[in-house]
Amino acid sequence: MSAAPENLPRPLTPGMPPPVLPMADAAPAIPFLEIEALRAQQFIPAAKEALGAMIAEQGRDRLTRPVFNWAGRNSLFPLHWGLACCAIEFAAAFGARWDAERFGVVPRSSPRQCDLMIVNGTVTWKVAHKLVTLYEQMPEPKWVIAMGNCATGGGPFRTAYSVVPGVDKLVPVDLYIAGCPPRPEAMLDGILKLEQLIRERKE
Amino acid sequence: MAAEEWAQELARHLGDRMISLTPFARTLGRVKFRPEAAREIFRAVHDDLGFDHLSMVGGIDWVDRREVIYTLWSDRRVAYLFLSADLVGEAPHIETASAVWPGANWHERETWELVGIQFDHHPDLRHLLMPDGYAFNPLLRSFKLHEPEELEVKTRHV
Ligand code: SF4
Numbered sequence: 001m002s003a004a005p006e007n008l009p010r011p012l013t014p015g016m017p018p019p020v021l022p023m024a025d026a027a028p029a030i031p032f033l034e035i036e037a038l039r040a041q042q043f044i045p046a047a048k049e050a051l052g053a054m055i056a057e058q059g060r061d062r063l064t065r066p067v068f069n070w071a072g073r074n075s076l077f078p079l080h081w082g083l084a085c086c087a088i089e090f091a092a093a094f095g096a097r098w099d100a101e102r103f104g105v106v107p108r109s110s111p112r113q114c115d116l117m118i119v120n121g122t123v124t125w126k127v128a129h130k131l132v133t134l135y136e137q138m139p140e141p142k143w144v145i146a147m148g149n150c151a152t153g154g155g156p157f158r159t160a161y162s163v164v165p166g167v168d169k170l171v172p173v174d175l176y177i178a179g180c181p182p183r184p185e186a187m188l189d190g191i192l193k194l195e196q197l198i199r200e201r202k203e
Numbered sequence: 204m205a206a207e208e209w210a211q212e213l214a215r216h217l218g219d220r221m222i223s224l225t226p227f228a229r230t231l232g233r234v235k236f237r238p239e240a241a242r243e244i245f246r247a248v249h250d251d252l253g254f255d256h257l258s259m260v261g262g263i264d265w266v267d268r269r270e271v272i273y274t275l276w277s278d279r280r281v282a283y284l285f286l287s288a289d290l291v292g293e294a295p296h297i298e299t300a301s302a303v304w305p306g307a308n309w310h311e312r313e314t315w316e317l318v319g320i321q322f323d324h325h326p327d328l329r330h331l332l333m334p335d336g337y338a339f340n341p342l343l344r345s346f347k348l349h350e351p352e353e354l355e356v357k358t359r360h361v
Contacts, residue, residue: 125334159348161341162333 065201072141073195076116079134080107084121086148086181093184100184105191111137116194117144117171118187119151123164135171143198145190146173149180156180216251220244230283238271238288241298248286249303253279257300260310262318264343269295271320273307296321317342 055063082090093100094107108114111134123131135144146167149155154165167173174197177190209231210224220240225233236244248254254275263270273286290297299322300307311322312331319340322328330337339346 125337126332128334161339161346161348 068141069199069201072115073198075104075106076143076191076194077106077108077114078116078118078145079111079114079138080109081134082120083123083127084150086120086150089181089184089187090118090120090147093187098184098188100188100191103188103191103195111135112139114138115142117142118147119144119167119173120147122150122155122157123167123170124162125164126162128164128170131167132170143174143194144171145175145177145194147177147187147190148182149178152176152178212252216247217244227285230285231280233285233287235287235289238290238297241288241300242302244286245298245300245303248275248284252284253277254284255279257304257306257310258283260300260307260314262314262320262342264318266344267291269318269320271297271314273300290320294321295319296323298323299325301325316340319343 092098115138117135117138146152150157151167154163157163158165164170175190175194177186179186213221213224220236220243222235222237227233254277256276257273258276259274261272268289268291271288271290275284275286288297297320299311301311308327309331311325312328314320315322315328316330316333317340
């Protein structure tokens with residue numbers, strides 16, 4: 001293999017001086033780019049200094065929390081699962097007619113990629129510890145919506161021998177959606193209310 | 204097949220292990236047998252009488268006794284047959300049918316956990332519908348509807 005032609009820029013390597021573009025000599029300099037580069041050189045340290053001073057003054061959380069809240073509310077990824085009949089409405093909400101994806105809500109099949117668990121159906125004692133395991137596998141920050149009467153309080157099966165009377169016995173719930181089942185509109189309303197909650201989150 | 208012929212055939216194969224034969228609509232009847240002889244009864248019904256499919260195992264709580272019921276189907280006879288046995292006492296138990304019909308396995312697990320009938324020599328007698336460690340037999344008549352909190356206490360270690 002022959003040596004690389006000399007007029008090509010060297011690849012950037014840490015510890016080496018930046019490459020000199022061949023056209024800097026040949027072609028006339030582009031003043032706009034140079035000015036921008038100069039500005040950036042001055043701006044970055046100045047911005048760093050100003051940001052450092054603001055963080056020292058107000059605390060890191062005050063500054064970053066709104067950014068995180070904004071990002072969190074705009075991309076809620078619910079866990080893609082179904083426990084009982086409410087799951088049908090859950091599925092319908094992501095279908096063509098109600099299209100929940102326009103709110104940035106995309107169901108994911110792995111709890112590691114989720115920050116929202118929508119408990120859509122009857123929770124039995126048999127499935128209870130699997131639900132808790134899935135919840136614990138989700139990365140922080142995470143939210144839980146209890147969808148329908150069953151997840152809220154046991155619903156029609158409250159006194160049954162096999163049903164957990166409300167999923168809040170197992171995991172902390174942020175929002176309850178009433179209905180048996182709730183219509184997809186109600187589910188979308190719940191998601192928007194949760195986004196409101198996230199936007200106002202302080203700690 | 205005439206009813207007497209069928210009764211005679213049953214009596215020939217099952218002998219005195221059979222207690223009674225009661226007619227039942229659209230089936231070959233209900234055979235009540237002695238639970239001690241369960242293993243021989245299952246073998247005879249499967250091998251000699253040709254009931255090769257076990258549709259269902261179930262249990263009933265009659266308060267003074269518990270009854271275990273087997274629903275059988277025969278492809279050769281194109282007919283159903285019910286087997287049942289009365290189990291008395293505090294800890295009712297009967298021989299497993301899963302050695303003869305392997306499909307009995309899960310049915311017997313369900314009957315064991317819901318009605319509390321022990322199946323001897325069952326290969327894998329675990330909870331089926333309830334979590335492990337569940338402390339009740341919910342289909343017994345002595346089982347009262349619990350307040351949810353009470354159930355929660357009993358199943359907390361799950
Ligand atoms: S709330 Fe109603 S629709 Fe939803 S899972 Fe329970 S019974 Fe089914």
